[in-house]
Amino acid sequence: MTNVLYIGNKLNSKRSNLASISVLGPLLEQEGFKLFYASTYNNKVRRMLDMLWSCIQYRKHIDVVLIDTYSTQNFYYAFLVSLLCRSLKHKYVLSLNGGNLPSRLNYNPRLCSILFKPASHLVSPSVYLKEAFASYGYNHVTYIPNSLQLEHYPYQEKSFDTIRLLWVRSFSEIYNPSLAVHVLKRLQDAGYDSELCMVGPDTGDGSFQATKMLAEDSNVTVRFTGKLPKAEWLALAADYNVFINTTNFDNMPVSVIEAMALGLPIVSTNVGGMPYLIQNGKTGFLLPTDDAVAFERAIIKMVLDVDRTQEMAARARAMVEGFDWELVKRKWFAVLDM
Template sequence: MSTAMESLEPLLAEFSDIKTASAKKNQLLRLFDMIGHFFRDGLSSDKIIIDVYSTLAFQFAFILGMLSHIFGKPYILVLRGGNLSYRFEQSPKKVKWLFGRAQHMIAPSHYLAEFFIKQGFHVQVIPNIIPLHEYPYKERIAIRPKILALRGFGKPYNPLMTLKAICLLKDQVENLKLLMLGNPEEAHYLEVMQFIEDHRLAGIVEVKPKMPKNEWIALSKDYDIMVSNPVIDNTPISLIEGMALGMCVVSTKVGGVPYLVSEKVCALVESDDATGLSEAILSILQDAEYAQQLSRNGRAKAQAFDWENVRPLWENLLGR
């Protein structure tokens, strides 16, 4: 799946000359590639846009911020990490140095914006975007027990919670199916596969590798419910994508998720609450009116993230 900045690049290119780095998966190679791009392209640029994450990748942002400052290049920070508040508590001097020298700071959610505004920083909210025309809407009316989980098996995404909920549902729901997208190199992959085997879920749960966006979008029409149960998050674009497609979305209410969606557009459950997740799925399956409401309201919510609505905010920012 592409990153938010990779998705944004061709859209910003409509009114600016922009280059992104880096698509490399290995973190050390990615850092070297980003530094290389800074010296090849950044020194001749008017502004540097830096994505800021809360894990090890925060150090990448700090290094690029230092280089930008040393060479006199104005930089814009885009706050991506759902756990940046914790990063601020753990590394206050580094965060204050990096944030204090930024020309602008952007947050895709009010969740992070509110936190850092309270710390004395000026933060503008510019939502994540989706090109809405790429997400064909299918209103879910007669809901089938076919569930899609596409976020993978990384540590933040708690895939075992999804599987535990399926275990609770398998004797209550006929023709229950779950498709999980994830790759072998992800942290919980082996646990997921072992859980499926130990609980005899092979006839219910299917695991496929992560796939390009156009492929999983085409596949999504065969699924009516999307689940996402991370333990920490900021503004997950996958929720917006699921709502845009008309799926009934269920998510844990962690981090920025409650700032992004309400109970009217997304069923929200507590973190690591497999019972709550199973009950939310069951409610969608048993209440057609509720499911239809989630499908319709979700699509309406997703329209606010369409590029045509977000573009003026970026044009104004980059034009300053």
């Protein structure tokens, strides 16, 4: 099997959810790949230096470098590592994780060309990003969806005696957590027995405190759990019956795929890769960004037509069964064995 240096944010931080490096890496190891990792440092400068040093340190022991690539500041980690890989004549594969990467292609075409064109493969977890990259002339993109081990996701048909909303994401401005509170407020003001649980870490950009303050000012009670291990939030999901995704930018969020696998009906903003994951009215609802009224109406529609809602949830589960690791892993074998 192939020896892989996996470059990404392998952090154990209260301010971030697990990155793909911490999910995909162990799965590849289970299949016999030899993995080296960088980096675990929370300090950004130390992390960057460790990533670069690891390329040099393991240069005689690796066959390929796999690099998680994001659209924001972490874009430059991938860029610098790719330059070093080319200098050392390492093959490198870029795993495209940033839902806003199309904007990066538009605003930084030269840097993107230097990073993306020499890559052995570009791997996209969504058809959305694959098509976006193709529109800029990058035709060597392989679609490999974010995967699940489905045996860990028991399907549960939901009832709707009350409305129990679940939100799972990092508290960050781009994910618009305040919208969830506005939706809860509208439902309660309309006389619906409803509650909201928000699961995720405080990224430190002020969104968490702003969301808590909004809940207090709106006189609604929101359950904030903080960051939870995956097993804990999956168990928690059994107590809720609607999953809301309020983000302003997105790609192919694992949390939404996981909710679909569990049988939670989905109400999401219609951004980025979401229409490639959810068929509006068939496997969930897709709505305009920052529109609490639209969210309220969609949720009420779910509650008033339980049979249709349960049919949507069942179709969503059937769709994400195609993301099971046992099916997806062979696509990674083809990319990494090269």
